[in-house]
Amino acid sequence: MRQLHLNLFIYTCGHHRAAWRHPDSPVERLGDVRYYEELAQSAERAKLDAIFFADGQYFGNVEDGPQWFLEPLTLLGPLARATEKIGLISTVSSTFQTPFNAARMLASLDHISGGRVAWNVVTSMYDVEARNHGYESMPDHAWRYERAVEFIESAKKLWDSWSDQAMVLDRQGAYADANQVKPILHQGTHFLVDGPLTIPRSPQGHPVLFQAGASEQGRHVAAQLAEAIYAVAYDLPAAQEYYRDVKRRILEAGRGVDVPIMPGLVTYVASTHDEALRKQRELDELLPTQTSLRQLGMFVGQDCTAWELDAPVPKLKPLEEFTGPKGRYSTILRIIETENPTVRQLLGRLAAGGGHCTMVGTPDSIADRMEHWFRNEGADGFNLMPPALPYSFNDFAEQVIPVLQQRGLFRTEYTGNTLRDHLGLTRPQA
Structure with a gap:
């Protein structure tokens, strides 16, 4: 088998x-x-x-x-x-x-x-x-x-x-x-x-x-x-x-x-989905904010330093209009479309595995x-x-x-x- x-x-x-x-x-x-x-x-x-x-x-x-x-x-x-x-x-x-x-x-x-x-x-x-x-x-x-x-x-x-x-x-x-x-x-x-x-x-x-x-x-x-x-x-x-x-x-x-x-x-594994999300959030909250936002800015080709951490991610350019490296940018767009994360959650997703699959539950x-x-x-x-x-x-x-x-x-x-x-x-x- x-x-x-x-x-x-x-x-x-x-x-x-x-x-x-x-x-x-x-x-x-x-x-x-x-x-x-x-x-x-x-x-x-x-x-x-x-x-x-x-x-x-x-x-x-x-x-x-x-x-x-x-x-x-x-x-x-x-x-x-x-x-x-x-x-x-x-x-x-x-x-x-x-x-x-x-x-x-x-x-x-x-x-x-x-x-x-x-x-x-x-x-x-x-x-x-x-x-x-x-x-x-x-x-x-x-x-x-x-x-x-x-x-x-x-x-x-x-x-x-x-x-x-x-x-x-x-x-x-x-x-x-x-x-x-x-x-x-x-x-x-x-x-x-x-x-x-x-x-x-x-x-x-x-x-x-x-x-x-x-x-x-x-x-x-x-x-x-x-x-x-x-x-x-x-x-x-x-x-x-x-x-x-x-x-x-x-x-x-x-x-x-x-x-x-x-x-x-x-x-991220736990006996309940909420507890698994808590484990994910616990690590995400340890990220140094300004460093992470500057890195995100490099990935998406714009200044992100003033973005509100617990608000939805602001609208980004379509893939065809983006002039930087498209592989990671494409993944970021898919994360936003699929998960509708806050800025903090997006930073956490990119900080743990980048473009790799993440399963929480x-x-x-x-x-x-x-x-x-x-x-x-x-x-x-x-x-x-x-x-x-x-x-x-x-x-x-x-x-x-x-x-x-x-x-x-x-x-x-x-x-x-x-x-x-x-x-x-x-x-x-x-």
Whole structure:
């Protein structure tokens, strides 16, 4: 029976930008590995497929709150030792990493974890990141995606440079069969990689490849190479458009495999709808007003600093008349049309997940909506983005997951040991 896939996206004190300001936030513990071990263990008790870490190559305004702290690949090592079954996913920038270094680190983590590692390949976006890595500005979009494809292909060749039968371990003879360990001799536009890798083939063969991209090139790469996909969708129609388009591309690519698509999901859960709204409002009220209004002004292309917080959002220009970035602006228009929020509520929605779907309500009502997406070509699962950690995730794990399990929509126990097992993916052979 088809079931949901669920990952926990761990981000500082939570995905709401004001979560760190809450008196019960773990902001003092962001450098303490035990904080992340506890979150990983909670996610494993809930039988989630994996935990996921994003990564950034610069820090914005340090007064606004935490963005990054521990480097995620480094963090996965102790988390692999603190858990037994749950998958471990880290973002890797193909713009700034090299295939040999990334492939070696990921294969090492796959060995350490017993086959539970995945990498989320991104191309990075901002000039300020580029200047931390020797570029004057960020290379153009096409160049970055071309490099990403070659990066992925080179890493996969490196993982295949040791066959599954390479290890001999004959104390009177050979450590490994030289005929089963081959250089890759890759010469491409962006990389020169001789190989072989310095570490034998890992338990999963290849760490699982996640990818997230909504652009035309991003969708193409996802369809050609990704084994699981992160998506952004504000509502079900947006989710269905992306889901149907990418699934069609996967079939046209001749892959014939099941590639799970997992949109981001922000949830506020409580025993009553009013109590869930109170939890949402509690975080929204912690937002610094003027900073948030200035940021909203950047998104909508006008001065918002005099807007009344608890009044409806003033009328905005139609999308076709807006000259700035249209993706986020379009999402803002849809939020206003669908939810009719006050200015304060809009700031809160943008502060917690941005364009990702937000569900506020009781365990049953949230499970209903998740099931509706799942059964109507909106999602194969979700990348959970709790607004406040660990509290919002604990609410979801303790209240929503039992409902999903009762409906047969989510596992009650792990049936395998590797992340490929959890996701229903086959192991590449070499």
